[in-house]
Amino acid sequence: MIRFATKRLLQAVPVLLGLVVLVFIWVRLLPGDPARALLGESATPAQVERLRAAYGFDRPILEQFWMYLQRLGRGDFGTSLTTGESVLDGFLRRFPATIELAVAAMIFAVVLGIPIGYFAARHRGSLLDGAAVGGSLFGFVVPVFFLAYILKFIFALKLGWFPTAGRQDPRINATHYSGFYIVDGILTGEWDAAWDAVRHLALPAVALGAIPLAMIVRITRASVLDVISEDYVRTAKAKGLTRRIISRRHVLRNALLPVATIIGLQTGALLAGAVLTETVFAINGVGSYMFNAIGSMDYPVLQACILFVALIYTVINLLTDMSYGLIDPRARLS
Amino acid sequence: MSAIAQAPGPAGQTGQPKQPAKATGAQRSAGTTVRVIRQLLRQPAAVFGLAIVLIVILVAIFAPLLTPYEPSSIEWGNQITPKSVPGPSAEHLLGLDSFGSDLMTQIVYGARQTIVVGVVSTGIGVSVGALLGLIAGGIGGWVDTAIMRLMDIMLSIPALLLAVSIVSLMGRSPMAVMVAIGVSQVPIFTRLLRGSLLGERRRDYVLAARSLGLRRPGIVTMEMMPNAAGPLIVQATLMLATAVNSVAALSFLGLSTSEPTAAEWGLMLVKAQSRLVSSPLLAFAPGCAIAITALGFTLLGEALREQLDPKSRPR
Numbered sequence: 001m002i003r004f005a006t007k008r009l010l011q012a013v014p015v016l017l018g019l020v021v022l023v024f025i026w027v028r029l030l031p032g033d034p035a036r037a038l039l040g041e042s043a044t045p046a047q048v049e050r051l052r053a054a055y056g057f058d059r060p061i062l063e064q065f066w067m068y069l070q071r072l073g074r075g076d077f078g079t080s081l082t083t084g085e086s087v088l089d090g091f092l093r094r095f096p097a098t099i100e101l102a103v104a105a106m107i108f109a110v111v112l113g114i115p116i117g118y119f120a121a122r123h124r125g126s127l128l129d130g131a132a133v134g135g136s137l138f139g140f141v142v143p144v145f146f147l148a149y150i151l152k153f154i155f156a157l158k159l160g161w162f163p164t165a166g167r168q169d170p171r172i173n174a175t176h177y178s179g180f181y182i183v184d185g186i187l188t189g190e191w192d193a194a195w196d197a198v199r200h201l202a203l204p205a206v207a208l209g210a211i212p213l214a215m216i217v218r219i220t221r222a223s224v225l226d227v228i229s230e231d232y233v234r235t236a237k238a239k240g241l242t243r244r245i246i247s248r249r250h251v252l253r254n255a256l257l258p259v260a261t262i263i264g265l266q267t268g269a270l271l272a273g274a275v276l277t278e279t280v281f282a283i284n285g286v287g288s289y290m291f292n293a294i295g296s297m298d299y300p301v302l303q304a305c306i307l308f309v310a311l312i313y314t315v316i317n318l319l320t321d322m323s324y325g326l327i328d329p330r331a332r333l334s
Numbered sequence: 335m336s337a338i339a340q341a342p343g344p345a346g347q348t349g350q351p352k353q354p355a356k357a358t359g360a361q362r363s364a365g366t367t368v369r370v371i372r373q374l375l376r377q378p379a380a381v382f383g384l385a386i387v388l389i390v391i392l393v394a395i396f397a398p399l400l401t402p403y404e405p406s407s408i409e410w411g412n413q414i415t416p417k418s419v420p421g422p423s424a425e426h427l428l429g430l431d432s433f434g435s436d437l438m439t440q441i442v443y444g445a446r447q448t449i450v451v452g453v454v455s456t457g458i459g460v461s462v463g464a465l466l467g468l469i470a471g472g473i474g475g476w477v478d479t480a481i482m483r484l485m486d487i488m489l490s491i492p493a494l495l496l497a498v499s500i501v502s503l504m505g506r507s508p509m510a511v512m513v514a515i516g517v518s519q520v521p522i523f524t525r526l527l528r529g530s531l532l533g534e535r536r537r538d539y540v541l542a543a544r545s546l547g548l549r550r551p552g553i554v555t556m557e558m559m560p561n562a563a564g565p566l567i568v569q570a571t572l573m574l575a576t577a578v579n580s581v582a583a584l585s586f587l588g589l590s591t592s593e594p595t596a597a598e599w600g601l602m603l604v605k606a607q608s609r610l611v612s613s614p615l616l617a618f619a620p621g622c623a624i625a626i627t628a629l630g631f632t633l634l635g636e637a638l639r640e641q642l643d644p645k646s647r648p649r
Contacts, residue, residue: 018487029503141628143579145586146603146621149610157611272492276583280607294498294587306499310491317490 004325012318019310023303024068030299038078038300077307078300082292087304090289096179097167097285101278102270104201105209110263113213117220117259118252124225132217139214144273148207148280155203165282168197208277212266219262223255230254257328264320268313370641377640383633390627394446403436405443405597419613428619432605433595437616441623443597448627451512451590452577458516459577460570463523470524471531472554482528485521493518494583501589511590515580519573526569530562537561564642571635575628582624599624 027038035052036043043051052058059067071077077087120132142150156164163169168181175188182201185194227233228251236246274287275294282288286305293301374380393400422429428437470481488496497514504510531554534540539561543553584590585600594605599620606617 014483015486015490018483019490022487026499026503031503031505137629137632138625141575141579141632142625143582143586143600143603143621143628145583146617146624149603149607149617149621153610153614153617269492272494275494276586290495290498291587294502294589297502299502302499302502306491306495309495313492314490 005322008318008321008325012314015314016311019307019314020069020072021065023307024065026306027299027303039081072307077304080293080301081298082296087300090301091286091304091308093179094285094289097181097283098271098274098278098287100180100182101201101204101208101274101283101285101287102267104205105270106212106263106267108205108209109212109216109266113216114220114256114259117217118224118247118255120217121221121224121228122247129221132221136214136217139210139217142210143276144207144211145276145280147210148204148277151203151207152280162203163200167200167283168193169200172196204277204281204283207280208270208273211273212263212270215262215266216259220255220259223258224251227251227255257324260324260327261320264316264323268316271309271312370638373641374637377637379633380637383630383635383637386626386630387634390445390630391449393442394449397442397446400442401436401439403439405439406435406593406595417612419609419616422615429613429615431602431616432609432613435595437619440597440602441599441619444599444602444620444623445627447508447596447598448578448581448624451508451515451581452574455512455515455581456519456570456574456577458512459519459573460523460566462516463520464527464566466520467524467527467531468554468559471528472550472558478528481524485524488518488521493580497580497584498587498589501584506589506591508590511581511584514584514589515577518580519577522573523566523569526565527562530565531558534558534561568635568639568642571631571638575631575635578624578628578631582620 035048039047039051075088077091079086080090083090116132120129123129152164156162172190172193175190175193176184177187178184181197182194185191185197233246233250236250241250271286274285275290276287277283278285278287279291286309289301290305292298293305374384419432420430428441431437431440466481466485470478491499496518497511500514500517501510504513535558539557540553543557548557581590581598582600582603585598586604588601588604590596590598591601594601602620603617606613606620609616
């Protein structure tokens with residue numbers, strides 16, 4: 001297992017390095033002078049000159065790259081063009097909101113998706129199966145932001161069951177330590193604050209979780225269908241094991257392996273999907289940070305967000321692969 | 335489906351190929367095309383998907399004949415108040431949008447933008463991706479490693495962000511959106527074709543072609559490509575559905591145009607946001623248009639997969 005993990009870890013190194021190179025090249029390809037692109041239209045010639053010297057835009061390209069790496073190593077990702085704030089600070093401050101949203105969306109998708117997929121496979125051809133397959137198709141084709149609108153329209157604006165925007169009612173004077181509002185509410189014992197945060201999170205999480213839900217339903221269903229016709233399941237039946245033991249020990253355990261991969265891949269993708277969802281529900285997270293950066297072409301923010309999100313994405317994929325090796329001994333050999 | 339049924343599959347295929355090994359790739363694929371189309375027309379879901387796709391394409395082509403108005407015309411702007419926009423009427427079947435354009439006209443012309451951008455971007459994705467996959471799988475060695483590493487890096491950036499970074503290089507324009515979506519699709523097609531080429535490499539017909547004295551470029555393009563093309567076609571159809579959504583997402587993010595009255599479904603959804611309560615139709619019309627178009631391509635792609643991709647499982 002350690003060998004497998006080391007090997008997989010080493011494979012990720014060139015990818016991450018290549019990513020840094022790609023982002024470095026990207027900044028240099030931006031329209032106009034890179035120093036001007038990173039400072040924005042309103043910069044004075046003196047500011048441009050200073051940044052050009054600091055970033056070494058007049059030096060050989062390899063030296064520039066080395067300086068770039070050093071800056072990254074120091075945690076200097078530049079400052080936002082619109083707010084003048086350090087991009088790293090801006091990102092970290094908004095990160096908990098997005099993590100909270102992505103985790104909630106994933107929990108929604110997993111908790112609903114696996115049972116639905118399982119029962120659809122077990123009752124293949126039934127009404128439930130048809131609804132599951134049809135419903136997952138719906139999840140794939142409806143754009144995330146349109147689904148967000150529909151949910152907001154029905155459940156927030158018309159029925160009034162949920163709040164329309166934000167993360168918490170500002171009238172609740174909640175204490176915040178970590179930036180994870182639900183966790184904060186529980187830790188401080190401010191139950192009303194935690195509950196309010198949950199209510200704010202519900203609709204965005206459902207909107208963001210729709211695609212992973214559709215995928216999990218489909219993969220679980222296909223995978224269970226595969227497994228229930230395996231020899232070892234027949235053997236288990238012949239041995240006289242109860243249906244419950246067969247489904248838990250023999251079917252689900254094997255069928256969930258591909259599902260684990262999808263969960264990992266989708267968790268990374270949720271970070272990008274948050275751009276659309278957070279915008280609709282006015283959640284001040286990494287997603288809306290990127291959305292605003294796109295609107296104002298705030299290159300330092302975009303550059304750092306691409307790096308961070310891709311880094312997180314790669315790490316999650318790495319962890320998924322490793323967990324796969326942990327669950328399924330066969331994966332370590334290949 | 336079952337392990338027992340599947341087991342002889344891969345082994346048996348090499349021993350007794352369904353088509354005669356002597357037939358050239360071109361002959362084989364011509365026969366396959368007719369067979370696939372015939373079988374597709376027997377599946378209700380496929381016919382439904384095909385019908386949707388054809389309708390959207392026809393609407394896109396004949397947009398000027400379907401509506402008497404211009405898409406960006408805001409001549410009814412004086413009927414718009416901050417509180418409400420006129421709803422459906424005999425003159426305006428779906429009513430007006432928040433700028434005073436005819437909503438129906440915007441939807442109809444939006445089909446044009448969606449289909450053009452979707453098809454061109456997927457075209458870029460397939461052709462560049464297939465070319466790279468062909469080079470990687472055909473040449474192998476360090477070229478293969480280099481290409482596949484680059485693809486790994488591209489895949490490590492979520493597709494939407496990759497598209498955003500490309501648009502920021504090229505400036506806001508429909509062209510930039512096409513390139514952006516196309517490039518973000520490239521790794522998927524490269525991986526797919528390379529994978530199927532590697533799988534084909536050990537097949538008997540490749541050995542036969544080699545012993546006939548064909549050279550490697552000829553074998554890869556004339557013999558192996560037609561055999562590896564099935565999954566590529568399937569994926570391209572499914573990617574069209576994704577592209578329809580990506581087009582909408584990028585115009586939702588304001589990346590495809592700086593023209594506020596442009597007929598784009600994603601842009602229409604942005605404009606509808608502030609009037610969600612008073613005029614939900616402004617959001618529902620373009621939203622449904624996107625979903626229905628994506629549904630058409632998805633149904634068609636999934637039906638094609640069952641026909642063309644023997645490895646796919648029955649769903």
